[in-house]
Amino acid sequence: MSKPRLRFAPSPTGSPHVGNIRTAVFNYLYCRHTGGTFILRIEDTDRERYVEGSLEEIMLSLRWMGMDWDEGPEVGGDYGPYFQSQRLDIYARYAEELIERGRAYRCYCTKERLEELRKYQESNKLPLGYDRRCRDLSPEDRARLERENPEPVIRFAMKLEGTTEFDDVVRGHLVFDNALQDDFVIIKSDGYPTYNFANVIDDHLMEITHVIRGEEFISSTPKHVQMYEAFGWETPVWVSVPLILDEQRRKLSKRSDTQTRFVSYIEDGYLPEAMLNFLATMGWSSGEDKKIYTREELIEQFTLEGISTSAAVFDLARLNDLQGEHVRLLSVDDLANRLVPFLQAANYVGNPPTASEMDYLKRIVPLIQPRLVLLKDAPDMTLYFYRDDFDYEEKGARKYLVKDTTPGLLEAVAEKLESLQQWFCETIELAVREAGASLGMEGGQVIHPVRVAVTGRTFGPGLFELMDVLGKDRCTARLRRAAAWARDRLGTVEPQTSS
């Protein structure tokens, strides 16, 4: 059997969302697992809903995920063009062929008539659908109707009896009653094909072997199957993957509370490997109890049989957990490099960063790595490594700085540190503790105020590690600044005494 050929076929009608990309993930993983070809095809047949820029977002999202396509926009291929808007003549030709075969017909019904028909059906609780008025027109009627509406659509003539059946890898054998099917439009009055038509023509012409798509297409698959039959073409393997739902358990959409635009996850600083891990394990399982998968493991283990049947609710907490795990999996150098764009945006490092900026960053990274989730949080998390004029966190200042003992303490610590010959975690810790001890204070009583003085915050990496990175001069200067700050406010602010 020849190598599988799969396509991801988005329409450029808006920002791709998580569900779209998850479908791409399954296509991509199966391709790489089998050594098949991954194709990107743009289904831009709806001129009204076309959104400028969405094509770019689609390509950016796929590439960011490391899912480069083997054929498609910008890379070409032997089955192009890969934009449906550039294949109009092809669809017209095949539509004509269907008419000749008696499996399609021109429909002159106006949108108004269709609208009325629909209203009538709805108000009488009848099944919705076209009434096939134009399916068997006499030559006279056709001529008359053609004068009334010179821009007909072309509809596919569905079988009126029997059943349409097909096998879906994840759903099993599916059977649909033909009598309930609709004569759907294949060519619109503007000459553009509909999804249902172009999709089938292109899948055949591009020799697609497996159609992996969301389960919302199950109901229209009988239409597709009948077209393959009408042309005498072999059908691809159908793979209907479960939907991804938002917290309201609705199909993900722009209206969902869940962050929908995929690129917003890129902007937030999620790791592509975390996102891939997350998306791949939503609706698919290798069968083992395993949480972290690398791209290689996913490609190695991905099978169609592992795809589950039920829809999955998008769980941001799980994504974030996976994100944290993958952040911690990165080497210091790797994480440092990925942080650069975010730090540049905050003006912490230059573009490009200097060698010494990178060296400094690589000393910071180990301290924040276990605490960092979204890369976009790095600038805030590292603020005091780059700025001296930070404010003191209000609660922390009230609790640790505004005490009559603190100015003296901080100055004593500063003095002690200034005398240090060697600046290491161990020497710093010893000095800080000793300075505190000389004033009759122990551990926490000195460490907390010092932390606030040096970082402005009550939380963060180990104090001595961070002071080590900051360096002696900065630390002592900050201690003296805090001491002065505290002295200025003595008596003016009520210290918080509770622990």
Place this chain on the structure above:
RNA sequence: GGCGCCAUAGUGCAUCGGUUAGCACACGGCUCUUUCAAGGCCGAAGGACGGGUUCGACUCCCGUUGGCGCCGCCA
């Protein structure tokens, strides 16, 4: 309204006729600790309901209920 798909803790998955129904996230507690994380330990929490089939059903079949999807000159 018609048709279809789905149904294991709050969430994501495992268990594909025989298990005290397992794991992860989230949640609660403890622990480590200068804080916050990370880590370790412990805990609470589940087979929608009803019928079959079978020696035995979470697992197979049917029905009910519920959820979702589709029913466009959208994809």
